[in-house]
Amino acid sequence: MTQASRPTPAAPGPGRRSVVGGLLGLTGAAVAAPLLTACGGGPAADPKTVTFGSNGADTAPKAAYAGVTTSFTRDSGLKVATNTVDHDTFQKSITSYLQGTPDDVFTWFAGYRMQYFAKKGLASPVDEVWETIGAGFSDATKQLSRGEDGKYYFVPLYNYPWAVFYRKSLFAERGYEAPRTWDEFIALAKRMRGDGLDPVASGYGGGDAWSVLGAFDWRHTGYIMILYLAGLKSFDPALKEAAALDGASGRQTFFRITLPALKPVNVIIVVVTVMESLRAFDIVYVLGGGTGSKPGMELLSLLITDNIVGESGHIGYGSALAVLLLLVSLAAIGAFLVQTFRKEDA
Structure with a gap:
């Protein structure tokens, strides 16, 4: 997502949406904590520098983000100033930070958590980026990347799996079949509810x-x-x-x-x-x-x-x-x- 308050530099060069597309569109799995605009020391004064607010303070994600920004710098010639904040502090301070001087792009979450800030005008749409990368994502991912106004504010960077375990003996006893699609999962959950069972336990x-x-x-x-x-x-x-x-x-x-x-x-x-x-x-x-x-x-x-x-x-x-x-x-x-x-x- 891109910052709404910072004016686009007048100097020639790639626009902010192109920058986001290059920086964030390099990878593309699904939706977890990709990029909007946030928690850092503010946008850089140098038009050749992109500021990046990251909550990846642990060793592994920090190294992964460094690899992405290094590749972006090599391909575009633009520098990336990364501002890394630990995950908890990042989440707690993001509201006040976005109302101040946020970075050009930042890591955040898809869906309603992104839509909340987009609706308040604290981020700018990146529809041009999605015209380039959109073919590589599913309809569900696209939906989670759009704001309530139908515009794109979010570019997925990575995803992580969620597993649902089930008891085979119960499925055999009740005649259930393991679902393979989301619609089958919902249908099975409704059937289990009708049989007096709780479909999902956390x-x-x-x-x-x-x-x-x-x-x-x-x-x-x-x-x-x-x-x-x-x-x-x-x-x-x-x-x-x-x-x-x-x-x-x-x-x-x-x-x-x-x-x-x-x-x-x-x-x-x-x-x-x-x-x-x-x-x-x-x-x-x-x-x-x-x-x-x-x-x-x-x-x-x-x-x-x-x-x-x-x-x-x-x-x-x-x-x-x-x-x-x-x-x-x-x-x-x-x-x-x-x-x-x-x-x-x-």
């Missing part, structure tokens, strides 16, 4: 979600057990003896005598658990990888952070979520205070 979200639950429970179980022990210590054993003399079973004694007597403790535990859940952030953020809300981990605190300081910069939506979190927190705090004051009055 191993990533499931695994990490259990680890977060384990860490959270380990953190609070001991505290809750101490509260229950304190409540049981204050319980009058004569009530259980009276229930036994009246012929009550152990089950009846627990649900009609012990549990009602522990009501103040249960209220405190519920309120404290709700408050701790609302303020949960650090464990989920660390175990979830630190970037964005992961499947099964969409907490209000993370959604607020993602929208206010994340890549999309949906400050209004994030602020609305923050207000919602405040209101829910006030309800929990109010219930806790009411229970505490009642206990003191008694």
Whole structure:
């Protein structure tokens, strides 16, 4: 994608769209994190220099991008000034950077994540480039490279595979056949849904979600057990003896005598658990990888952070979520205070 704010140099030479075509159109697999315009030190003053913002800070992608830019310099005679930023910083700062002085081209993601910035006028179309390279890409890839206005803003540079594993025994039992096309995959998913099965399960979200639950429970179980022990210590054993003399079973004694007597403790535990859940952030953020809300981990605190300081910069939506979190927190705090004051009055 090309920068929208920088004027095209008046000096003779290739235009920006031709530059993008040469720099990015050399390779062409599919869509992952190819090039738009972003996160760097700003466009170069030299019309013979192209600035390139890259999030490929690791050794392998950094070397691959160096190979592309070296080939471009050899073929075009133009220099490439590469500004490399680590992936997480790149994503978090891209919104503010694009509103400043971005590079000529930059790495980003296809589809709606590209369309968001194109719609805001933070990138320029590269339709001329696609007139040259378009025959080498599928219709699906072309669709992911276009903005909502139908213009091309994105040039694919590489792709990475996603694998779907299936249980052969289940397929044999149900008479399913492994799909070979996307339409067959959708049809199979609908058929499995009709058979009462979940067609797709995310191993990533499931695994990490259990680890977060384990860490959270380990953190609070001991505290809750101490509260229950304190409540049981204050319980009058004569009530259980009276229930036994009246012929009550152990089950009846627990649900009609012990549990009602522990009501103040249960209220405190519920309120404290709700408050701790609302303020949960650090464990989920660390175990979830630190970037964005992961499947099964969409907490209000993370959604607020993602929208206010994340890549999309949906400050209004994030602020609305923050207000919602405040209101829910006030309800929990109010219930806790009411229970505490009642206990003191008694």
